[in-house]
Amino acid sequence: MKKKIIKSDLAILGSGPAGYTASIYSSRSNLSTILITGNHIGGQLTQTYKVENWPTEYNAIPGQTLMNNFYKHSTKLGTKIYKENIIKTILKRNPIKLYSEELIFETKALIIATGSKPKKLGIESEKKFEGRGISTCAICDGFFYKNKEVAIVGGGNSAIEEALHLSKMVKKIYLIHRRKKWKADKILVKRLLKKSKTHNIKIHLDCEVIEIFGNCSEVTGIVIISKKDRKKIKIAVSCLFISIGHVPETNLFKNDLEMENGYIKIKSGRHGNFTTTNVPGIFAAGDVTDHVYKQAITASASGCMAAIDASKYLETIKLKK
16 A cells, blocks of 8 residues: 655744744744654653643643644644654665655655653663552552552652652562762752651662562562672562663654754754754754753753754755756
């Protein structure tokens, strides 16, 4: 069966803050714009219980609500959204072609904003219990462990936010961080330490998870080791939530685009075309380019820049014709 071809001026891959913002700006520029969501519609913020640092939302806003607002804003301005997963690309020809299982997208310009995916611990027993007591989303799965004891690995904002969220429903939380100091914002650390003194959170700093154990159907515990004295501690838990960061979703483009440690390299600088890649007509924004800031607001800002850069590029090739 022949695949249907969808044509556009600009295609955007990814539906997090970078992708949606790019679609808002490009649609307002009167460009024929499509946004292809991939498997994870809404990006990482859909897994965040409350967003407290989004400008104007001073009372905090659930991550899913914020991304729903992005969606409504984007579609109101005319962006056409396709809930497809791209499996093949042809980036160095004109038009650029993107293939899903059902469709072929042909576009004059492309913005890559595919975001990132959760990192794993990398221990052997982790594979054994995937989907059976190991989770990378406490917001999604916390309800299933109500009144049980669980563990969280991580020391950044997400890990602490998840611990604070889970503390309202689980019996006890063991928060394990491999460093001596937190990576999270000070305000979150302050809340965590306050709750750990009076509530159900026990902190293990400078420790690592070295084993996950259980039965044929579920996790029943973990083993952690102190990096200081190599002492091992066995902890009984029903679930291990892993919140140790993310890696960029860029494998699909590794044969065509210049990268560094998996992140797409962009021009950057102070003279425009900030988001351009080494391939003409292809731009990148959000977590696929940023290994430093990794904030929703910076991703959104880079999506805006990518849309402006793409619009200028399309105007240039139009004038050449």
